[in-house]
Amino acid sequence: MNLKFSITSKGNAKSNTLMHKIRTYLQDFGLEYDEAKPDIVISVGGDGTLLYAFHRYSSRLDKTAFVGVHTGHLGFYADWVPEEIEKLVIAIAKTPYQVVEYPLLEVIIRYQHGGKETRYLALNESTVKCVEGTLVMDIDVRGQHFERFRGDGLCLSTPSGSTAYNKALGGAIIHPSIKAIQLAEMASINNKVFRTIGSPLIFPGHHTCTLRPVREQDFMITIDHLTLLHKDVKSIQFRVADEKVRFARFRPFPFWKRVHDSFISD
Known part of the structure; x- marks a missing residue:
């Protein structure tokens, strides 16, 4: 079968x-360029470019694998550098690649008055904030009320996204082989009257976390790099998605080495 590729x-x-x-180079090797139905998507830029590519091809995640080339800072998803282009091209053209799968976050937003629900997939995270004022949300875990949150916002992240905004909020770094999602707080209000758990929560694959607005407000909801305004929100449900993202690996790219190289080494 002739491998089809596209580049973002x-x-x-x-x-x-x-x-x-x-x-x-790849066309010289006889590979076919196909933007509509690629087997492999090459992202050239940084992690933001790969996020864009992921959302562009989110309808064919079971058929498409991603590989990243970073042209700026070291990327969490992009492991090839410009000097290695010839090496990468030969690897794509000549060698079968290993597929590594990472969990994704499913976000389902339901509306008052029975409006059609919307569903999104996030590779890194989803955040929820108010357009103005304090976010007040009841948090349900597996359909049971857990707490009432008051603060700036909430962030639900995937394991591979746990090194992004989640880490800045004091969340844990989770290895992507663990099928889980994480809830982290943004500046929660804690005093004699209001209390939240105050710690990030990690949910396994079979648990849902649902946010229910306490009062009618408009919400700014992010899905990775996309920011969306939602009105008349009844609930926002998060869980580990059935779909996974697939990365094409032509050599080892250990997660903890990426963590070390991104945050610790010079």
Whole structure:
């Protein structure tokens, strides 16, 4: 079977030059460029570029694998550097790749007055904030009331996204082989009257976490890099998605080494 590929670029000069070079090399090897139905998607840029590529091809996650080339800082999803382009091209053209699967976050937003629910998939995280004022949400875990949250907002992250915004909020870093999602608080209000758990919560794959607005408000809900305004929200349900993201690995890319290289080493 002839491998089909597409390339997503960050759009700056360096990334576009590399994109054209990779495309030419792969076509010289007889691979077919197919933006509609690629077997492999090459992201050239940074983690943001790969997030964009993921959402572009989210309807065919079971058929498409991603590989990242970073043209700036070390990426969590992008493990190849521009100097290795020839090596990567030969690997794609000549060697079978290993597929590594990571969990995704499913977000289902339901509305008052029986409006049609919307469903999203996040590779990194989803956040919920009020358009103005304090966020007040009842949090249900597996259909049971857990707490009433008051604060700036809430962040639900995937294991691979646990190193992003979640980490900045004091959340735990979770290895992507663990099928889980994590809830982290943004500046919760805790005093004699109001109390929240105050710690990040990690939910296994078979648990749901549902947010229910206490008062009618408009919410800013992010799905990775996308920011969406939602009105008349009845509930927001989070769980580990049935779908997974697939990465094409042509060499080892250990998660803890990425954590070390991103946050600890010079």
